[in-house]
Amino acid sequence: MPESLRQAIQRTLSRGRLAVTRPGGCPALALYLFDPTVLEGPLSHEEAQAVVAEPAYWSFCWASGQVLAQWILDHPELVRGKRVLDFGSGSGVVAVAAALAGAAEVYACDLDPDALAAARANAGLNGVPVLTCDAWEDRPGELDLITAADVLYDRDNRPFLQAFRAAATEVLMADSRVRDLNEPGYNLQATVEARTWPDLNEFEEFNRVRIFRA
Incomplete structure (x- = not known):
């Protein structure tokens, strides 16, 4: 470790x-x-x-991160050959999945330096390269895809949804805190059951993850 x-x-x-x-x-x-x-x-x-x-x-690997990571692994064409930024990366699970699925370049973006260290360590554990970015304002240009999982627990993050669309060709996000996203341009792709790992015994409603694509 x-x-x-x-x-x-x-x-x-x-x-x-x-x-x-x-x-x-x-x-x-x-x-x-x-x-x-x-x-x-x-x-x-x-x-x-x-x-x-x-x-x-x-x-912790939150339910939405697991679901989005598995969705990418099951649909590698979503990331293959693309430049991807994972916003609010946490453990880096989604960024690592994108790298494993064939993304050309992957950035884990998080304000927490410990999260960035975790993303790098978890990338190494899985034998893939993941770069890090410590602020949205310092993101690389010309992004093909932005991913995000469970970032809407804070309502102040809501404006990022349209900022994502302006910054990349596509957006793929997962969330268990918002039942009806109701955001222009975002379409529901699937609803998947999952639990945070290790399990925090959260309310059942937070174990229902919705995947959206813009």
Whole structure:
């Protein structure tokens, strides 16, 4: 395991640990993810405060990320030979899937430097190259496809939907937080059931992922 990731997870949770695992929704990919076996008993007050203050989103493979990654692996023609940017990349699962499916160049874009480190590590774990970008404003030009999974939990991200369309020829996104996207240009492709890995026992409505294409 990369030392940088070990340090990152322990900044959030002192007894935290990562393990190589294959998420149930996209078992072809191996990822460094949070190991729930270390949690013997409830979190202390200090641990709970640390998790809330600096959540390690990248150490979980969220349902929408799994579904979008598997969708790309099942439909490699969507990315083959293209320049792809994965927005809000987290663990990098979608970026890694795009690289595995034959994309010419893949960027994982995330504001969290730990997420970018995770994306690079997970790309290496799967034997594919993934580049990183730490801000939307610094993205490369001439993008063919933008992917995004579970970025609409924050309503302030909604304007990105049209920004994506302006920045790339196509957009492919997955979301479990928005039931009716109702956004011009975006069309529902499929609805797929999946669970966050490791499982966080979320409400069942958040296990229903919708894939949209623009």
